[in-house]
Structure formats: C-alpha cells, structure tokens
Amino acid sequence: MPTNSRRNNPTSDKAPRRSVIVTFKAKDERADTVTDKVDLLTQALASPPQILDAADMIAAAGVEGLQRVAAAGTDAEGVGFDVNLYEAPIVSLSLTEDEIKSLKGNPNIAAVEDDGLCYALPVDALVFEDQPSLAAETVPQGLSQIKAPPAWGASRGKGIRVAVLDTGIDWTHPDLAANVKGAVSFVPGQTAMDGNGHGTHCAGTIAAAINGKGVVGVAPEADLFAVKVLANSGQGNWSYLIAGLAWCVKNQIRIASMSLGGSQAPLALQAMCEAAFNAGVLLVAAAGNTGAKVGSPAKYKQVIAVGAIDSANQPAGFSSKGPEVELCAPGVAVLSTLPGGAYGKLNGTSMACPHVSGAAALAWGAHRFASNVQIWNLLASTADNLGSPGWDPIFGYGRVDADQAAGALTPAPSVPMKP
Numbered sequence: 001m002p003t004n005s006r007r008n009n010p011t012s013d014k015a016p017r018r019s020v021i022v023t024f025k026a027k028d029e030r031a032d033t034v035t036d037k038v039d040l041l042t043q044a045l046a047s048p049p050q051i052l053d054a055a056d057m058i059a060a061a062g063v064e065g066l067q068r069v070a071a072a073g074t075d076a077e078g079v080g081f082d083v084n085l086y087e088a089p090i091v092s093l094s095l096t097e098d099e100i101k102s103l104k105g106n107p108n109i110a111a112v113e114d115d116g117l118c119y120a121l122p123v124d125a126l127v128f129e130d131q132p133s134l135a136a137e138t139v140p141q142g143l144s145q146i147k148a149p150p151a152w153g154a155s156r157g158k159g160i161r162v163a164v165l166d167t168g169i170d171w172t173h174p175d176l177a178a179n180v181k182g183a184v185s186f187v188p189g190q191t192a193m194d195g196n197g198h199g200t201h202c203a204g205t206i207a208a209a210i211n212g213k214g215v216v217g218v219a220p221e222a223d224l225f226a227v228k229v230l231a232n233s234g235q236g237n238w239s240y241l242i243a244g245l246a247w248c249v250k251n252q253i254r255i256a257s258m259s260l261g262g263s264q265a266p267l268a269l270q271a272m273c274e275a276a277f278n279a280g281v282l283l284v285a286a287a288g289n290t291g292a293k294v295g296s297p298a299k300y301k302q303v304i305a306v307g308a309i310d311s312a313n314q315p316a317g318f319s320s321k322g323p324e325v326e327l328c329a330p331g332v333a334v335l336s337t338l339p340g341g342a343y344g345k346l347n348g349t350s351m352a353c354p355h356v357s358g359a360a361a362l363a364w365g366a367h368r369f370a371s372n373v374q375i376w377n378l379l380a381s382t383a384d385n386l387g388s389p390g391w392d393p394i395f396g397y398g399r400v401d402a403d404q405a406a407g408a409l410t411p412a413p414s415v416p417m418k419p
C-alpha cells in the first residue's frame, strides 16, 4: 500500500459523485494562507475525502519488491490524489454536485474542473509476424532510422531515469527485467503490471536490453519506471496523469514518456506540465492519431509533441499535425516487447514518442550535467530535416537523430519549443 493515506474515512452518503480536479490558489493568495489544502477541503466537505499524496506513493524496487508492492496498487475506487507543488497546488477527488457548487465559491480555490479521459494512442491491432530471434539481438528498423546503434559507443543511457506513463510495464519480460527499476500505479484497483500491452511496447522501444535475444531499445541501459496512469483498458483519468507527473517530479525522473492524449484536458494538466518542466523533467508525448489537431498534453509548449513517420520517412496518415509538432520518429509497424515475453508490431504516434524519449536518454547519458532545456536543444538542433526546409507542421524540426544528439557538443543552439 502507498504511504500517507491521509484520509481513510469511507464516504457514507449515497448522492451521485463525479471526479473533479480542484486547483487551489497559490498559498500566499488564499483567504487562509496557513491551513494545508487537503485540510481546507476536509473542512469544506461534509464527508472527509480519501486523498493520497501523489509524490509519496512508494514505487516498488527490485523484482521481489515489484511483485510485492506493485501488486498492491491503490485499492479503493473514488480515491483522490494530492499534488504538493507550489506551482501546481492540485487535488483530485470525487464529489457530489452540492460539494462542487460550494467549492466553486471557496476563496482558497482557483478552479474546479471536471476530470475526463485520456487514451493510449496506438491505432490498430497487433501484428505478430517477423518475430525476433531467440538466439540473437534484433534491432528494430526504427532504431536504425533514428541512428541509435551508432550512438551506443558514446552512450547507452545508463542509469538515466525514464518514466513510462502508460498502462504499466510487464517487468517480468526477459528484455525488460534488467531495466525496470520501479513501478507505481495511480489507477484505483489495478497494479502497475501491464494488463494491456501498450505500456510494455513503449517501454521496449525506450530500453529493451542488450541480452543476446529478442529486441533492443533506443537506450538499452536506461532505468525504466512504470508509472501506471492508464487502466488496462487503455484509458485513464486526467487526474491519474497529473498525479503520475507529480510523482515523477519528486522521484528524480529525467524523462516522462507519455504515449497518450486526449482533446478535452483540464487546465490543471497544463499547470502540472509547466511545473514538471520547470522542475527539470523532460516531457515527451505522442502528437495524436487523429491526423488533425495535436492533442493534450503534446500541444503544450513545455511538452515535446512527436509525430509519426513510416520506414520511408513519409508522414503516417494518422499522425496529428499543426503548429505544436516538435519532432517526428518512426510510428508505423514498430517492433517491440509485449507482455508474457512476446513481441509484436504496433502503429501510432504512441510508438513514435518512445523513440524520442530513448534518444533523450542517450543524449542525457552523454551529457550528464545537462538540463532538460539543453537536452531539448540537442534533440531539436540535431534532428534530420524532412519535408520543407526548417520547421514544418508535419515533421516539426525533423526526425530525431540519436547519434548526433548524443554526440553533439553542448551547449547546443537554443531552439524554441512550439507553439
């Protein structure tokens, strides 16, 4: 069980509840500048909410720990999360209409927004042909395309902490067991074990190990953390993602890989992304699979929006485009790991995103004292241009180039994040 279960009183009334995200004013701007925000909520509500401190959720470590602690997850429906960051004073919880109405008039509170759903972003079913060898390492085509293998002399991303905010990771997979260093679930009632396949696939693209069999990831010695914010169904609440990002900030995660998105995100998510970015986390997200507008969180300036290309460097038809696109990477027929020791190919900007996360881990492994902004500048300034010269709304600054990003001298030229 996570620690710091600050309120544990089951709600007793039967009025219908819905999940909301409450953003408090900055502490010095509140009517009550002293009381903790969870205590303010408790005072304002008839029935005390059950709130967990997002950052204090304990990640399991080691194989035994993963099996023991991650198996717990959060056990209750209706549990909320407290984000204790100055820039993002956010609490998510389930409330009745009367409670929502009363909080909207509370002088300590900036906004009460409806929670909503975000989604994993693969576009279709699995393909199981072209299984990798059990006797030799298979380098997926996309890795060659972004020039990851030539970078491995300089960096394999050793020890760089990468969080996969997704459906979990199968940490028993032979290609992932060595690199999954922790797992935590923000999905009530579900453990961080991947019951979907999406998170395990993304994790393999980032850091499948060099172990003489199966596949290899872009940064084969990076440390992976399964931060489960999507249920096994492939969808999750925005509040889980906000809590997962708060956990990343407090747990020294360098790169947050978000192969997920949606269209109606609360403003609290943007505040959380800004806070995480300002705290030094590099945020990478799938642009979206609608072929139209870039979704959230990719569209935020502080988040790298990654579009998808095929093996011939043509844009994938499903890849969302627009002024927010920052980089592109392979996202068609991407071979990676699947639960149960399996392998398969998936399509989607979900698959493009982890190529960039892995390249960022390689760059950080070669430039260990760089900031997230400097890593972004390395990735953007060395990207291989595709399409029209310079930035464009389909490929962004171009296809990520892991070899150049890891090998380039710092400081790299400053490149504006979009839009």
Ligand SMILES: [Ca+2]
Pocket (backbone or CB within 6 Å): 137, 175, 208, 209, 210, 211, 212, 213, 214, 215, 216
């Ligand atoms: Ca392998």
Ligand SMILES: [Ca+2]
Pocket (backbone or CB within 6 Å): 298, 299, 300, 301, 302, 303, 304, 305, 324, 325, 326, 418, 419
């Ligand atoms: Ca962006």
